[in-house]
C-alpha cells in the first residue's frame with residue numbers, strides 16, 4: 001500500500017522538445033534541482049502525459065514538427081486552464097511572445113536559455129519562490145457568494161487574473177459576467193490602465209468595425225475626423241467584448257485577424273498599428289450551438305475560449321441567495337439612510353426557491369422594490385410575490401403592464417377626486433381633452449366615482 005504524499009512530493013515537470021539533445025540537457029538541469037521530470041518529444045505525447053502523470057508545470061519548445069508549442073499551449077489551456085506552461089523559443093519574436101501570453105503561457109524564454117533563469121521562472125510559476133505577491137491583491141471584493149461552485153470559479157478567476165491570458169465568460173443574463181471581468185482586470189498587472197467594455201450586440205453593424213478598430217478621416221460618409229477605436233483606447237488595459245455572440249460574421253473574421261496578429265487596421269487606413277490589450281469576452285448565448293449552426297466562427301471561438309469561465313445561474317446556487325439579499329438590503333438602506341429591513345421567514349424561503357430567470361440583477365430589483373414599497377421593517381411573503389411578479393402569473397409584456405398600470409392609476413385619481421375630471425386631469429398633468437381620451441381608452445366613466453358608495 002502506498003500513500004499519496006502529494007503534499008511532500010517534488011513538483012513534477014513535463015518537458016516537451018523534439019530535439020533529443022535539448023531534451024536531455026533540460027531534464028538534467030531539472031533533476032539537479034530535485035524536480036520530478038517527465039520528458040516527451042511531441043505535443044501529442046505531451047497531451048497524453050498530462051492526463052496520466054499530472055505534471056505541475058509544462059516546459060515546451062515553440063517550434064516542433066506536427067503540433068507546435070502554440071497549438072499545444074491552446075490545447076493545454078482548453079483542458080487545464082490553470083496548469084502553468086513555460087515556452088522556449090529559438091528566436092526572440094515579439095509577436096510570438098505576445099501570442100503565447102494571450103494563449104496563456106506563464107513565461108516565454110528565448111534560447112539559449114540560462115539554467116539559473118529557467119529554474120527561477122519555474123520556481124516562480126510553481127509559486128515556490130519566497131515572494132508570492134499573488135495572494136496580496138484582493139480579488140472581486142464586491143462579488144458576494146457562499147456556494148462552493150462560486151468559490152471554485154473565483155479561485156480560477158483569481159489564478160488567471162495575473163497574466164494576459166484570454167478569458168471567456170459565459171452565464172445567463174444578470175449572473176455577473178461583467179463584474180467578474182472587471183474583477184479580473186482589477187487584479188491584473190493592467191489594473192492601472194483602462195478597462196473598456198463594448199456591447200457587440202448594441203452597436204449597429206456598420207459602426208461596430210470603426211468603433212473597435214478606429215477609422216481615418218474621410219474613411220466613409222460621416223467620418224469627419226480620425227477616430228482611434230476601442231482597441232486603441234484600451235491600450236495597456238483590458239478590452240471587454242460583451243455579447244460577443246452577437247458579432248456579425250464578417251466582423252468576426254476581422255477580429256480573428258486582430259487576435260492572431262495583435263495589430264489593428266483602422267477603417268480606411270493602409271497601415272496596421274500594434275495593439276496591447278488583454279481580451280475578455282462574454283456571452284449569454286450558447287456559442288457551441290452557434291458554431292454548429294454556422295453563425296459563429298469556430299476558429300474565433302477557440303481563440304477566445306482559452307480560459308472558459310462559466311457562471312452558474314442563481315437557481316443553481318441557492319446558498320448564495322440569502323447572502324445576496326442581505327447584502328443588497330443593507331446597501332439599499334444605507335443609501336436611503338433608513339433602518340435595515342428584513343424578510344419574513346416565509347418570504348425568505350420563497351425567495352430562496354424562486355427560479356430567478358434574471359439572476360442577480362433581478363434579485364437586486366426585487367430587493368429595491370420590496371424595500372421601497374414596504375412601509376414596515378419586516379417584508380412579508382405577499383410583497384415578495386408581488387415584486388417577483390407572481391401575482392399576475394407569468395411576466396407580462398411592457399405594453400400590457402403599462403396599460404394595467406395606467407388603468408389602476410386613473411381609477412385611484414378618480415377615487416381621490418370623487419370623479420372630478422378637471423382636478424383629476426390636473427393631478428395627472430394632462431389637459432381635460434387628453435384626460436377624457438385616456439378614460440375612453442380604458443372604458444372608465446367618471447360618473448361612477450361621483451356616486452356615494454353603496455348606492
Ligand SMILES: Nc1ncnc2c1ncn2[C@@H]1O[C@H](COP(=O)(O)OP(=O)(O)OP(=O)(O)O)[C@@H](O)[C@H]1O
Pocket residue numbers: 142143144145171172173174175176177178179180284324360361364
Ligand atoms: N455575486 C454577486 N455579488 C454581488 N453583486 C452581483 C453578483 N453578481 C452580479 N451582481 C450584480 O448584479 C448585476 C448584474 O451583474 P452583471 O452586469 O455583471 O451581469 P451580466 O451577466 O453581465 O448580465 P447581462 O447578461 O445582462 O449583461 C450588477 O449590478 C452586479 O453588480
Ligand SMILES: [Mg+2]
Pocket residue numbers: 177178242
Ligand atoms: Mg453584462
